[in-house]
Amino acid sequence: MTGNTDADGEDRIDTDGEPGLPGDLDERIRDHSAGDEQEGIPFVGAGPGDPRLLTVAGKELLEDADLVVHAGSLVNSELLEAYCDDADLVNSVGKDLEELVPLMRDAYEEGRTVVRLHSGDPAIYGAALEQMDALESEGVPTYFVPGVTSAFAASATLRTQLTLNEVANHVAFTRPQGKTLSEEEDHVSEFVEMGDVTTCIYLGTHAVRETMERLLADGHDPETPVAVVYHASWPDEDVIVGTIDDIADRVEAAGYRASALVVIGEAVTGAGYERSYLYGDWANRGSNDADEAESD
CATH class of the missing domain: 3.30.950.10 (Tetrapyrrole methylase, C-terminal domain)
Structure with missing residues (x-):
């Protein structure tokens, strides 16, 4: 694909990520937190498998989607059947960025609601950021929606x-x-x-x-x-x-x-652990000692 280019003229989709500095952080981190409704294509974590372990935010986004690009057999088909009845489904397995990015970009620019569905949590071995960077270079905003990792x-x-x-x-x-x-x-x-x-x-x-x-x-x-x-x-x-x-x-x-x-x-x-200080009489030793000191 052709697409926007970086200052050195290399197509963003073909450029490996380079180290950044704290000052290079996306300005949107100051505007949104995880769970916020945002503009763009959400990269949603489907969770480990059971459809009930999908987050509320993920469920709402899938139910509202026109197009769901999903991670094939890594996503439980029961989840797709439960929440994606009204969406066109595209299996991303075997497709490279040159195919996936235009597919999602074009659908988004046509005004369709697009969801990219990863298994587990997309931040854990999800190869999500390279897709997001490529979409962003095409002018399509993206964001993460966390999922339950395996x-x-x-x-x-x-x-x-x-x-x-x-x-x-x-x-x-x-x-x-x-x-x-x-x-x-x-x-x-x-x-x-x-x-x-x-x-x-x-x-x-x-x-x-x-x-x-x-x-x-x-x-x-x-x-x-x-x-x-x-x-x-x-x-x-x-x-x-x-x-x-x-x-x-x-x-x-x-x-x-x-x-x-x-x-x-x-x-x-699950064996051999020591009880924590959160529960039981010993959890309050500090406050009891302080109370006794005050009463002396």
């Missing part, structure tokens, strides 16, 4: 927290090395080594064995808990629980090669 659905399915007092103080969203990520950019082992991190691996179902073998080679405890949640919140959801030592065998026996979230860490079991 790590949160997996946590709910496992009936545990991703953070647990004295067990896991941090959460890492990551992916394993492969075509997109080099060996130097793969930090899974580093996160696991920290001990108090719940490591959530996206886009890594096909690489469970390779990932676990690297963790074992790096000397991590083979008994570290691991859960693999396939299609979290979908009707065919499945949960496989094991350890760094045996989870690969279990996943391969189940036959899963995609669409699962891998969770590594002690928080998987």
